[in-house]
Amino acid sequence: MSENNNPDSRKNSKYQQILQAAIKIFARQGYYKSTVSQVAREAGVADGTIYLYFKNKDDILDHFFSYKTREVFSCFQQEVRRADNALDKLRNLIRRHLLEFENDRDMAVVYQVETRMRRRLSDIKIKEMSDMYFDLVSSIVRQGQQEGVIRPDLPIALFKQVMIGAIDEVITTWLYSSGKYRLTSMADPLFELLIRGVGEKN
Amino acid sequence: MSENNNPDSRKNSKYQQILQAAIKIFARQGYYKSTVSQVAREAGVADGTIYLYFKNKDDILDHFFSYKTREVFSCFQQEVRRADNALDKLRNLIRRHLLEFENDRDMAVVYQVETRMRRRLSDIKIKEMSDMYFDLVSSIVRQGQQEGVIRPDLPIALFKQVMIGAIDEVITTWLYSSGKYRLTSMADPLFELLIRGVGEKN
Numbered sequence: 001m002s003e004n005n006n007p008d009s010r011k012n013s014k015y016q017q018i019l020q021a022a023i024k025i026f027a028r029q030g031y032y033k034s035t036v037s038q039v040a041r042e043a044g045v046a047d048g049t050i051y052l053y054f055k056n057k058d059d060i061l062d063h064f065f066s067y068k069t070r071e072v073f074s075c076f077q078q079e080v081r082r083a084d085n086a087l088d089k090l091r092n093l094i095r096r097h098l099l100e101f102e103n104d105r106d107m108a109v110v111y112q113v114e115t116r117m118r119r120r121l122s123d124i125k126i127k128e129m130s131d132m133y134f135d136l137v138s139s140i141v142r143q144g145q146q147e148g149v150i151r152p153d154l155p156i157a158l159f160k161q162v163m164i165g166a167i168d169e170v171i172t173t174w175l176y177s178s179g180k181y182r183l184t185s186m187a188d189p190l191f192e193l194l195i196r197g198v199g200e201k202n
Numbered sequence: 203m204s205e206n207n208n209p210d211s212r213k214n215s216k217y218q219q220i221l222q223a224a225i226k227i228f229a230r231q232g233y234y235k236s237t238v239s240q241v242a243r244e245a246g247v248a249d250g251t252i253y254l255y256f257k258n259k260d261d262i263l264d265h266f267f268s269y270k271t272r273e274v275f276s277c278f279q280q281e282v283r284r285a286d287n288a289l290d291k292l293r294n295l296i297r298r299h300l301l302e303f304e305n306d307r308d309m310a311v312v313y314q315v316e317t318r319m320r321r322r323l324s325d326i327k328i329k330e331m332s333d334m335y336f337d338l339v340s341s342i343v344r345q346g347q348q349e350g351v352i353r354p355d356l357p358i359a360l361f362k363q364v365m366i367g368a369i370d371e372v373i374t375t376w377l378y379s380s381g382k383y384r385l386t387s388m389a390d391p392l393f394e395l396l397i398r399g400v401g402e403k404n
Contacts, residue, residue, distance in 0.1 A: 032234060150401065151400065154395075158388065158395060162392070165368040165370050166367040168371065169363045169364070169366055170363050170367065173363050186360065189360050190360065197396060197401075198353065198356050198399075199351065200351055200354075
């Protein structure tokens with residue numbers, strides 16, 4: 001996808017170290033107020049070292065989106081493949097999504113805040129992320145329709161919006177509840193709500 | 203709710219004019235990059251006039267949240283009261299929510315972007331907004347449970363997160379689709395998805 005990332009540099013531990021430090025700084029101070037020097041200090045490297053791997057602060061965030069997104073996404077895909085039927089796939093996807101964010105709170109903050117900000121700019125990386133998610137959800141829905149467990153008239157594009165919006169809001173609510181409950185405790189109730197809806201069947 | 207807003211000044215046309223101009227500027231340039239001078243120019247008033255009504259740029263956004271939120275919210279409540287049964291209330295609420303944002307695109311942009319930003323700061327006004335919405339949704343759900351059309355085991359707090367997250371995402375998707383469809387065309391499909399879920403009943 002992102003042609004400007006050299007796979008060798010991505011595997012480099014200093015690259016990883018800087019990226020991880022940047023996420024911590026962006027999460028705590030907000031992207032706008034963070035500086036490359038602060039990232040360097042957090043990563044324990046000289047300012048100049050940052051520029052061996054990244055063009056500037058924007059580029060660090062770009063790399064975060066493309067690198068982290070790809071990493072998290074391959075977890076999602078593995079998790080989906082682990083299940084046979086569509087409903088288990090959907091359940092696994094939701095649970096893994098919440099688990100990844102539960103396990104990396106700084107990443108969660110940066111995603112929740114900066115994705116929204118950059119979406120304003122119709123950022124190409126956000127678009128890619130959104131498309132990948134759409135493809136994954138569509139394939140699950142189509143399988144579920146073939147299995148007869150997902151209704152054939154479901155508007156898939158809308159369902160993807162509802163699902164991602166719901167997950168997003170569940171993560172944000174959790175972030176600001178400051179650890180009063182586990183994020184993953186919401187996975188099964190959320191899955192059930194999406195499947196059953198709120199209506200009483202009668 | 204917001205004790206620092208003088209109702210007289212709120213009805214003042216210059217106050218309104220400045221607020222409207224500010225929303226336009228914030229929507230187009232982002233809040234962070236906007237200046238009080240730009241707002242003054244857009245509103246056709248002197249810089250000093252702004253300070254008769256607002257302490258600073260932050261205060262303008264605060265007023266926007268409390269004034270606009272209250273205005274939009276009273277529309278929601280009217281719309282809900284217009285219906286008798288719970289499902290019609292929910293349908294009306296969703297439709298009106300989308301309609302208000304369809305009709306004021308600048309407001310939509312500022313809400314979608316700045317709410318998210320300020321939520322980071324656990325802003326008190328955002329909390330109030332979220333609580334009002336929760337109260338409205340809960341009362342509809344409880345009525346629906348009494349009427350036997352909403353299942354009694356529905357987790358209300360989660361449903362509110364799903365509903366607001368879904369609406370949010372539907373609005374954001376529409377904003378960046380640049381008017382290819384009417385936002386309100388999503389109201390009935392969204393209502394139906396929330397009520398029926400995605401599952402095939404068999």
